[in-house]
Amino acid sequence: MSKLRTAVVLAKTRWGPRPRTRAALERYQQRRIRKHLRFLRARSPFYAHVYALTDAPVMDKAMMMAHFDRLNTVGVRRTDAEALALAAERSRDFAPMLDTIAVGLSSGTSGHRGLFLVSPADRDAWAGTVLAQTLPPGLTGHRIALFLRANNALYETVRSKLVDFRYYDLTVPITQHLADLAAYAPTILVAPPSVLRLLADAGHELGDLQRVYSVAEVLDPGEAETFATAFGQERLHQLYQCTEGFLAHTCARGVLHLNEQQVLIEPEWLDEDRFVPVVTDFSRRTQPIVRYRLNDVLVARRGRCACGSVLRAIERIEGRADDTLLLGGAVVFADLVSRAVIAADGFTEYRVVQTGPANLEVHLDDLSAAPAVRAELDALWQRLGIVAPSTEFLPYAADPAVKRRRVRRDWQGAEDAAV
Ligand SMILES: [Zn+2]
Incomplete structure (x- = not known):
């Protein structure tokens, strides 16, 4: 990685001129978009004739995967990237790379799996932006503990005098990380809410903590106060x-603001307050994110935030609300289950429901894929050291009420299950 490149983005974002008005922000965005489209016309066959953002189609995961080979700017073929990502997912022995390009697999919430390509330049820009937006005042000497699902090379970026990242792999039981975490004494802790809950329950003293960030999952009401x-x-x-980019972060007042200095977010309004974000990232070059519609629903915040930022404030994020499973006394994160399921082929829609202490239902829109899904799940249980639950395969029926939850636990179980 290039520390210099990361540092430049960090400095520009943190200390560079910030738009003082909404109009100035929008002018800045239009300038970045024009420049980005110029690059894409030259390098992405899919965008060869796109001169204005509105010429580009609104895209979702299925469309992005269908046009993968022509969309990316480095000539990577979907079949190659997919084969590599799946092999890495199954073995967990290596971070998948095609030459210098990191390949990521996303389970997401709709349809089948998605593939993402990230170049070293993309990654350094990402790291610079995240650091600029997240480091507390007094920039140096931070130790950042990151609890994340996929050991994607994306996250193993920055280790310098300025900051030190330590990555904690969530595919091994959290108990194995506790001693190391205490010794590392992070100043910043970044983890999904389900992990924050486990860490909070474990009651370890993390005396040097200056900030705690919740990522990747939606917070339940009241959780923010509990964790604080x-x-x-x-x-x-x-x-x-998310895989599609770094979309929002909290300001000093604790209010979520969209990251509109790096991405344009076109709202598709569902009602007066709620909207689906359509995202254009100005700087992701390898696999362009242009007018990409997310599955999340954002709730706009009324009025201006007291912090004075011109970036749009949001009340909360809805969606992506998968459950964790409790199997054999162990917590199994929804994302691990999703990733195992989508490693199999032959279906597009699925749902996994825990119905008892050792009972799962797997709903598939094509049951001929059941043996392949079973094999992937068995491999997961084995990796986690869990006795395979009794698993029943059923036809998938769309249920609008729960459409965003791919992995669900209907069985309540003992609340104090061991980690
Ligand atoms: Zn604010």
């Missing part, structure tokens, strides 16, 4: 980061 108290913080911070 548990970790001795004034407030819990949030990062809204």
Whole structure:
């Protein structure tokens, strides 16, 4: 990685001129978009004739995967990237790379799996932006503990005098990380809410903590206050980061603001307050994110935030609300289950429901894929050291009420299950 490149983005974002008005922000965005489209016309066959953003189609995961080979700007073929990502997912022995390009697999919430390509330049820009937006005042000497699902090379970026990242792999039981975490004494902790809950319950002293960020999952009501108290913080911070980009972060007042200096977000309004974000990232070059519609629903915040930022404020993020499973006394994160399921082929829609202490239902829109899904799940249980639950395969029926939850636990179980 290039520390210099990361540092330049960090400095520009953190100390560069910030738009003082909404109009100035929009002018800045239009300038970045024009420049980005110029690059894409030259390098992405799919965007060869796109001169204005509105010429580009609104895109979702299925469309992005269908046009993968022509969309990306580095000539990577979907079949090659997919084969590599799946092999890495199954073995967990290596971070998948095609030459210098990192290949990521996303389970997402709709349809089948998605593939993402990230170049070193993309990654350094990402790291610079995240650091600029997240480091507390007094920039140096931070130790950042990151609890994340996929050991994607994306996250193993920055280790310098300025900051030190330590990555904690969530595919091994959390108990195995506790001693190391205490010794590392992070100043910043970044983890999904389900992990924050486990860490809070474990009651470890993390005396040097200056900030705690919730990422990747939606917070339940009241959780922010619970975690802030548990970790001795004034407030819990949030990062809204997904495969499609770094989309929002909390300001000093604890309010979520869209990351509109790096992405344009076109709202598709569902009602007066709620909208689906359509995202254009100005700087992701390898696999362009242009007018990409997310599955999340954002709730706009009324009025201006007291922090004075011109970036649009949001009340909360809805969606992506998968459950964790409790199997054999162990917590199994929804994302691990999703990833195992989508490693199999032959279906597009699925749902996994825990119905008892050792009972799962797997709903598939094509049951001929059941043996392949069963094999992937068995491999997961084995990796986690869990006795395979009794698993029943059923036809998938669309249920609008729960459409965003791919993995669900209907069985309540013992609340104090061991980690
Ligand atoms: Zn604010």
